[in-house]
Amino acid sequence: MSKITNILVCGVGGQGVMTATEILAEAAISLGFDVKKTEVAGMSQRGGVVTSHLRFGDVVLSPQIAPGEADLMIGFESAEALRWSHMLRPDGVALVNSGRIVPPVVNLGLFDYPEDPVSQMRALGLTVHAFDASSLAIELGNIRLGNTVMLGACADRLPFPAEVLRDAVLARFGTRKPQLVEANREAFEAGRRAVAGEALAAS
Amino acid sequence: MPATQTVPAAARMFLSGNDAVARAVWEAGTRVAAAYPGTPSTEILEVLSRYAGLHTEWSVNEKVAMEVALGASMVGARAFCAMKHVGLNVASDALMTMTVTGTEGGLVIAVADDVGMSSSQNEQDSRYWGRFAHVPVLEPADSQEAYAMTLAAFELSERLKSPVILRLTTRICHVKGVVQTGERVEVEPKGFVKDPRHWVMVPGNAKPRLPSMFEREAVARAEAEASPLNFRIEGSDRRIGFVTSGPTFMHVRDAFPDAPVFKLGLSCPPPLESLRRFAATVDTVLVVEETEPLLETEMKAAGIACHGKDVLPRIGELAPDVLEPAVRRLRGEAVPEPEHVPAQQVFPRPPTMCVACPHLGVYYTLSQMRNVIISGDIGCYTLGAGHPWNALDTCISMGASMGTALGMDKGRGKADENKKVVAVIGDSTFMHMGMQGLLDITWNRGNVTVLLLDNRAVGMTGGQDNPGTGRDIHGEETARVDFAKLCEALGVKKERIHVLDPYELPVLFKALREETKIEEPSVIITNRPCVLIDHYEPATSYTVEEDRCTGCGNCVEVGCPAIHVTRRDKVVKASGKEVDLSFVRIETSACTGCGLCVQPCAPEAIVHARPVQSVQSVQFVRK
Numbered sequence: 003m004s005k006i007t008n009i010l011v012c013g014v015g016g017q018g019v020m021t022a023t024e025i026l027a028e029a030a031i032s033l034g035f036d037v038k039k040t041e042v043a044g045m046s047q048r049g050g051v052v053t054s055h056l057r058f059g060d061v062v063l064s065p066q067i068a069p070g071e072a073d074l075m076i077g078f079e080s081a082e083a084l085r086w087s088h089m090l091r092p093d094g095v096a097l098v099n100s101g102r103i104v105p106p107v108v109n110l111g112l113f114d115y116p117e118d119p120v121s122q123m124r125a126l127g128l129t130v131h132a133f134d135a136s137s138l139a140i141e142l143g144n145i146r147l148g149n150t151v152m153l154g155a156c157a158d159r160l161p162f163p164a165e166v167l168r169d170a171v172l173a174r175f176g177t178r179k180p181q182l183v184e185a186n187r188e189a190f191e192a193g194r195r196a197v198a199g200e201a202l203a204a205s
Numbered sequence: 206m207p208a209t210q211t212v213p214a215a216a217r218m219f220l221s222g223n224d225a226v227a228r229a230v231w232e233a234g235t236r237v238a239a240a241y242p243g244t245p246s247t248e249i250l251e252v253l254s255r256y257a258g259l260h261t262e263w264s265v266n267e268k269v270a271m272e273v274a275l276g277a278s279m280v281g282a283r284a285f286c287a288m289k290h291v292g293l294n295v296a297s298d299a300l301m302t303m304t305v306t307g308t309e310g311g312l313v314i315a316v317a318d319d320v321g322m323s324s325s326q327n328e329q330d331s332r333y334w335g336r337f338a339h340v341p342v343l344e345p346a347d348s349q350e351a352y353a354m355t356l357a358a359f360e361l362s363e364r365l366k367s368p369v370i371l372r373l374t375t376r377i378c379h380v381k382g383v384v385q386t387g388e389r390v391e392v393e394p395k396g397f398v399k400d401p402r403h404w405v406m407v408p409g410n411a412k413p414r415l416p417s418m419f420e421r422e423a424v425a426r427a428e429a430e431a432s433p434l435n436f437r438i439e440g441s442d443r444r445i446g447f448v449t450s451g452p453t454f455m456h457v458r459d460a461f462p463d464a465p466v467f468k469l470g471l472s473c474p475p476p477l478e479s480l481r482r483f484a485a486t487v488d489t490v491l492v493v494e495e496t497e498p499l500l501e502t503e504m505k506a507a508g509i510a511c512h513g514k515d516v517l518p519r520i521g522e523l524a525p526d527v528l529e530p531a532v533r534r535l536r537g538e539a540v541p542e543p544e545h546v547p548a549q550q551v552f553p554r555p556p557t558m559c560v561a562c563p564h565l566g567v568y569y570t571l572s573q574m575r576n577v578i579i580s581g582d583i584g585c586y587t588l589g590a591g592h593p594w595n596a597l598d599t600c601i602s603m604g605a606s607m608g609t610a611l612g613m614d615k616g617r618g619k620a621d622e623n624k625k626v627v628a629v630i631g632d633s634t635f636m637h638m639g640m641q642g643l644l645d646i647t648w649n650r651g652n653v654t655v656l657l658l659d660n661r662a663v664g665m666t667g668g669q670d671n672p673g674t675g676r677d678i679h680g681e682e683t684a685r686v687d688f689a690k691l692c693e694a695l696g697v698k699k700e701r702i703h704v705l706d707p708y709e710l711p712v713l714f715k716a717l718r719e720e721t722k723i724e725e726p727s728v729i730i731t732n733r734p735c736v737l738i739d740h741y742e743p744a745t746s747y748t749v750e751e752d753r754c755t756g757c758g759n760c761v762e763v764g765c766p767a768i769h770v771t772r773r774d775k776v777v778k779a780s781g782k783e784v785d786l787s788f789v790r791i792e793t794s795a796c797t798g799c800g801l802c803v804q805p806c807a808p809e810a811i812v813h814a815r816p817v818q819s820v821q822s823v824q825f826v827r828k
Contacts, residue, residue, distance in 0.1 A: 015556070037219065039380065042375070048559065050556035062382075063458045069526055070544060082551075088546050104769055105554045105555075109761060
């Protein structure tokens with residue numbers, strides 16, 4: 003059986019995790035891959051934990067990624083990336099939004115938010131590229147561009163050309179909101195540059 | 206909800222299991238499809254409602270949905286109903302007699318088990334209904350199979366004149382895969398045939414029909430033995446042969462690509478003779494089935510030696526990472542230590558109520574009341590059991606808040622004699638199964654204060670319409686329930702019914718305090734809509750004037766996710782008592798100006814934000 007690519011996307015309900023994974027799936031389908039995508043999202047719109055599993059290759063059987071099997075993790079929120087660290091292969095790569103979404107249980111003083119989730123992940127020996135996707139999105143005029151920034155960030159880590167993913171992102175907005183195509187193109191490229199710059203700084 | 210759209214032509218599509226079932230129901234020429242929303246099954250009817258050429262509806266509950274489908278089948282139309290696992294408990298009264306009458310037009314019941322419990326109050330195995338009701342059960346393993354088996358289910362139903370259960374799980378409903386679809390075939394209903402011996406189930410008519418259930422079951426069993434939906438995969442490693450159905454088939458194939466597998470699609474009645482022949486070709490048989498050891502027990506009763514729940518968990522999903530160590534232990538092999546990093550301890554992130562949710566005001570008020578027992582129900586407002594409110598004491602089943610409250614009132618002894626009994630229920634849950642409970646309260650003179658939270662939506666499942674919104678599944682206007690009049694008709698005195706705004710905390714608090722004092726049934730109806738529905742209008746957002754915030758933390762107790770603690774401190778009061786302080790800020794971009802947090806703020810530190818270009822937050826904004 004040929005190699006299956008496993009991508010885990012994680013974040014908080016309402017951030018656009020499922021939409022981002024859907025776009026990644028569309029890109030893989032456009033290349034003729036067999037694709038399966040699964041998530042646990044029953045109450046996700048209520049600010050809970052959301053994870054989306056994407057698997058593609060010649061033939062995909064189980065839709066679920068086993069712990070230690072994710073080639074790539076796209077973390078939309080720092081503490082969520084840390085929570086799902088064990089899903090990564092030891093040689094896998096995590097792309098993490100350093101932005102934080104602090105839940106009410108932390109505000110109430112019942113639990114602590116980890117001091118530095120990204121450093122904690124690196125201390126475990128994982129390869130992590132972190133950048134502030136939320137701020138980049140706000141700079142581009144709309145925090146809702148955050149998931150396009152995240153997709154741009156992963157574009158050069160896929161087993162297919164970045165342009166395929168970019169076209170899938172733009173196709174989605176092109177039909178629904180043509181006025182957003184340019185903003186999304188910029189957000190996508192900003193994400194790509196953020197990871198490239200961060201990778202350079204880390205080496 | 207958009208009205209019906211042009212249906213895409215047959216193609217290779219990327220569909221969830223729910224999408225695939227909906228597509229196949231439409232292609233099968235179905236004329237009537239009904240459901241009550243429930244995770245993970247909700248999207249089936251949402252998708253179907255956009256297709257043309259059939260009647261689709263949200264029914265008030267699953268039993269009604271099933272009866273609507275049966276009526277359509279009686280006139281010879283193809284019919285469909287969908288529900289989550291606990292919904293079939295509600296509908297089972299209809300099912301258990303429908304199996305005696307049998308069906309005319311093909312009738313398919315899709316039931317979605319929440320294996321792994323992503324959004325349910327229990328984890329139960331709907332395959333039992335097939336055995337209990339003597340009806341066939343089909344179990345797809347992915348979206349393509351969900352599509353194909355839905356079409357096969359209509360054919361099977363019409364061949365056997367029996368309802369057919371299509372058993373899904375969360376890992377089918379919410380997994381997307383590539384599906385090859387087809388086109389709709391129109392099926393003209395044959396027409397209703399008056400035949401009391403067939404349709405009027407009084408004992409004299411029902412008794413002669415009972416043998417037909419078992420004759421039909423025998424035919425279905427023979428069909429299962431020969432069906433291409435039940436097949437073997439010959440493997441090279443014959444140490445363990447797997448018997449499996451549904452999503453676990455894919456997990457087994459992934460984890461043990463060289464092992465022989467017997468895959469059940471038409472899993473009830475089980476093809477025991479085919480399974481016996483399969484068992485003879487392998488050293489050991491392992492039955493991989495999620496939740497109950499159903500097939501395992503049946504195989505053992507038939508004298509087929511097998512393993513199952515002696516090595517596999519009874520709870521939750523049987524994904525490859527669960528199967529692999531269990532199978533190694535069964536083979537007597539050591540289980541290697543995982544090479545990946547261990548799971549990290551991170552704070553829990555339970556679902557929360559939304560910014561400006563009208564339930565926030567209700568639970569803040571309830572959390573401030575002493576000596577109350579709060580009987581709860583199923584919906585977003587079940588979250589009131591969580592922090593910071595801790596103001597919901599029970600959650601059992603749809604509508605149960607009414608009956609359990611009455612039972613508490615009638616059953617309490619000295620330990621609870623000074624307590625007030627309050628029941629909390631949402632609009633849709635009330636109409637689903639709560640109305641009868643309220644009637645029981647009034648009829649039996651219960652002393653219960655009912656909070657009926659009318660947010661004009663089935664909130665938890667995505668804001669579907671219900672009889673209280675005055676709109677149908679297509680968003681078109683229809684009859685609208687008047688809750689105050691309804692409660693009055695159910696026997697609540699007019700002066701004991703209050704309709705009020707849950708954003709006005711003093712009004713809510715006063716009504717609750719007064720009504721819980723009066724020893725007769727009362728109903729307080731809150732009337733603010735869900736913030737996630739399309740018609741919600743945000744108001745001017747708020748901000749905190751930092752120099753005026755005293756850190757009292759009252760606003761944090763409201764539980765709004767837009768309020769964030771920036772700094773904590775402690776002070777020692779003159780009395781010597783140490784008090785925790787929480788200084789706050791409001792995430793103005795997320796705040797929609799409901800004003801709830803303003804009301805308990807003693808130093809008046811929460812003020813309207815300056816009108817700036819609003820930046821919408823990623824969080825809690827509905828697309």
